[in-house]
Amino acid sequence: MERQRASTGTEWEAQNGYSRALRAGNTIYIAGTTAVDLDGNVVAEGDPYAQTQHILDIIADALADVGANLDDVVRTRMYITDIAHQDAVGRAHGEIFADIRPAATMLQIEGLAEPELLVEIEAEAKLEDINGS
Template sequence: MDREHVSSGTEWESTVGYSRAVRTGDEIHVSGTTATDEDGAVVAPGDPYAQTVRAIENVADALAALDASLSDVVRTRLFVTDIDDWEEIGRAHGEFFDTVRPATTMVQVERLIDPAMLVEVEAIARL
């Protein structure tokens, strides 16, 4: 089976041993993706809505590198540091996936790798 990898170029990928996204056949798995810019800096500290938007934009970029789009997403997982932010995070998710309607899960976690990160998004797409 062919296997394609997408890298975001962050130091974490080589240190931890993972890829931003992996495509095998007609399925793409996008790793947990946070609200970071091209240099790896956290975008919009303290703003769960803006961080969710940026994280999903980063997911979309990884999918595009594998000839897919958000419309191909069948599953998302949202890891959040404060479940009380669910409405803002959910609003951002809904703006991207309104008609796609993937299966999704949102869970609160104690923390993410950087304390400024409020949300992490995983996705699975099928072509």
């Protein structure tokens, strides 16, 4: 099966051997994405809502790189470092996915790669094939 990859160009992708997005056939997988800019700086430190918005922007760009968009997302997984952030993260997620309504999971985890990171999101998308399925 042919694979199409998208990269944000961060050093971690090559170092750790992964792609930001991978399209295999009609399915697209978006790797766990955090609120880090291209220079490795945490964005919106201390603000789970703004971090979620930034993450979803990165995911939207990665989807576009492989011929998809947020409307194609069928599943998201949100990892948060403090369950008290669930409303802020959920609100940002809901603003983007209110009409799309993918299957979604939110889990509290012990921590992420940097202590300032409050949220990490994975996504899966599905495109219709030329036969419409």
